[in-house]
Structures are given as structure tokens and as C-alpha cells.
Amino acid sequence: MKDFIKYLTSSREDENWGTYLTSAGLLRIPPETEYPSPTHPGGYFFTWENGRILQEYQVNYITEGNGILENNHGTFNLKKGDLMVTFPGEWHRYKPHSKTGWTENYIGFSGPAVGFFLAHKLFDPENPVISTGIHEEILDAFLRVFELIKTEPPGFQQIASGMLIKLLGYLVAFQKQKEFSGKEIAGIIEKARFEMRNEVDKNFDLEQFAANNNIGYSYFRRMFKNFTGLSPRQYFLQLKIMRARELLLTTDKSIKEISYLLGFESIYYFSRFFKQKAGTSPSEFRK
Incomplete structure (x- = not known):
């Protein structure tokens, strides 16, 4: 040119x-x-x-x-x-x-x-x-x-x-x-993301994951957030909301059942967090 x-x-x-x-x-x-x-x-x-x-x-x-x-x-x-x-x-x-x-x-x-x-x-x-x-x-x-x-x-x-x-x-x-680039932590973060996706229906122990990979949790959390823009907990919760959307649209499970299945401590916490991330309540989303 x-x-x-x-x-x-x-x-x-x-x-x-x-x-x-x-x-x-x-x-x-x-x-x-x-x-x-x-x-x-x-x-x-x-x-x-x-x-x-x-x-x-x-x-x-x-x-x-x-x-x-x-x-x-x-x-x-x-x-x-x-x-x-x-x-x-x-x-x-x-x-x-x-x-x-x-x-x-x-x-x-x-x-x-x-x-x-x-x-x-x-x-x-x-x-x-x-x-x-x-x-x-x-x-x-x-x-x-x-x-x-x-x-x-x-x-x-x-x-x-x-x-x-x-x-x-x-x-x-x-x-x-x-x-x-070239850092071991990048591979550990990818491993964490993979395991979170596979265990989205369970409670994933993030601190235990860090310990199993021989790194301190505070370092893991900081680097994970630098990598993804989200803390490990926020990332995992967003995966759960994505899974909740799928279950609301493709199954007849009740909101309470979905909340329990995804490991939320209560239906109220699940509904509040879902609305915060999705902009609407689970029941309104399903309509």
C-alpha cells in the first residue's frame, strides 16, 4: 500500500x-x-x-x-x-x-x-x-x-x-x-476451567484444587482473574447460571430442583443470583 x-x-x-x-x-x-x-x-x-x-x-x-x-x-x-x-x-x-x-x-x-x-x-x-x-x-x-x-x-x-x-x-x-505465555499457571487455569465445566452440577472446592496443584489459593485466584476477568468463584457461578438457563428451557424440573441440582444453598439465593446475572427471575425466564 x-x-x-x-x-x-x-x-x-x-x-x-x-x-x-x-x-x-x-x-x-x-x-x-x-x-x-x-x-x-x-x-x-x-x-x-x-x-x-x-x-x-x-x-x-x-x-x-x-x-x-x-x-x-x-x-x-x-x-x-x-x-x-x-x-x-x-x-x-x-x-x-x-x-x-x-x-x-x-x-x-x-x-x-x-x-x-x-x-x-x-x-x-x-x-x-x-x-x-x-x-x-x-x-x-x-x-x-x-x-x-x-x-x-x-x-x-x-x-x-x-x-x-x-x-x-x-x-x-x-x-x-x-x-x-509459557507459564505453568496458564495450564493450571485451563485445567481449572475444564474441571469446573465438568463439575458444574457439583460443588467444586477451589482451594483444594489449588492445593492439589501445589499453588497458594490467593496466587491462583489473582492469576485466574487476570486470565479470565473473573475470580474463580464468579466464573464457576456463571457456569452454573448458564447450566440453569439450559435446564429451565429444556426440562420440566422445578426451580427448586434446579437450585438443588446446581448446589445453591437455597432457592432464594439461586433466584436472586440468577436475576442479577440474567436480568430476569428464573420463572420469568422460563415463560
Whole structure:
């Protein structure tokens, strides 16, 4: 794909969608080249001396070369495979090293729903560089957005915003996978999930499981939550609710029988927890 820079318009309909793109570009900056290009429009151009403040988010994937990013929280080195995030209203500046240049792939975006996705701890102005390495899925996500916005077909903002959310999901997933790659605890967590599913109709002793696998329960609980987003107990209870839904829809068992079968201490606790997770009571769900 050839280098390009594009600034995108958005309608009220696009903005009401919740997330919309504002800019995008692919730039190959050779060594010893002026940066940024003086052809940038006024709202985006900056000098190293002054930096800039944008009113949008940007994700910028460096696929060749090295450089530097500075914001109000510090100075951050950038290398091939790093992705930097800049935030609206935040002063920043960045540039490639003159000896290496770099290749940058960036997307600017905004909208009321963006904060929901970027509330994840991975996206932090104090740590704005995400070291993902070069991943085909991430690069392909950028390139698919670039291909789409070149022609701006009807509804392109809605499609592009979906692609962007998928990209952000990849970033979160790869960082989680990186945390557990090659570690014994990952296998233990998978074993726990397997056994929980097999014993969903029983009471699964989580502390005994940890002891049987020669790890402390507090460590197991913390790592399990990092891996799945849920504590082991919450995970197991959600499996029980999934099983309860199945039994309510496919059997004639009473709610009391299902509660007993799944090991809940009382029908009242079961009904309250079911409504909390399913949004409706077991009896209403069955209707």
C-alpha cells in the first residue's frame, strides 16, 4: 500500500453511532527526513519545540524503525512493534530517530463510546506505549481500515468503527496472552476451567484444587482473574447460571430442583443470583 494521509468527515448519524474515525494514515519516513511534514493541515501539524494537543484519540503502530514519544507524564522510547496511544486534550510530541526513520500506521477517532473501550487499564496516558511486537492480525486491522476509507462508501464510518473496536480488542488480548505465555499457571487455569465445566452440577472446592496443584489459593485466584476477568468463584457461578438457563428451557424440573441440582444453598439465593446475572427471575425466564 502506498503512503497516504486522510482526514475524515462525520455526520450526526456517524457521531450518534458512538465511535467514528477522524483521521488515518500510513507514512514511511526515511532517515534524515523532516518530521512532521509541513504539508500537515493546521489542526494536526506541530513542531518539536511546541508539540500539540488534539481533540481525538490516536493509535499509532510503528512497524519499522525507532523513535521517541513525549507527553505530560514522561519520555518513552519507541521501537518496531510498539503502538503508542495519544489522548484528547493531552499535550504530546513524537518523532522517528533521524538515523532510522520509521513506518507509522495511525488511526484517529472520537465519540461518546470510545471512553468505554479505552477504560481498560491497558490504555493509560502514564504508560502510552504498548509493546505488542509485529502481529499480522494487528497490521491487517490497520490495513483493512485504510482500504475502506480510501473510497468512503456509504456507511463506511459504521464499518470502520467496528474494525477499530476489533483492533482494540486484539491489543488487549495479545497483552493478556503475552502475560501468560509459557507459564505453568496458564495450564493450571485451563485445567481449572475444564474441571469446573465438568463439575458444574457439583460443588467444586477451589482451594483444594489449588492445593492439589501445589499453588497458594490467593496466587491462583489473582492469576485466574487476570486470565479470565473473573475470580474463580464468579466464573464457576456463571457456569452454573448458564447450566440453569439450559435446564429451565429444556426440562420440566422445578426451580427448586434446579437450585438443588446446581448446589445453591437455597432457592432464594439461586433466584436472586440468577436475576442479577440474567436480568430476569428464573420463572420469568422460563415463560
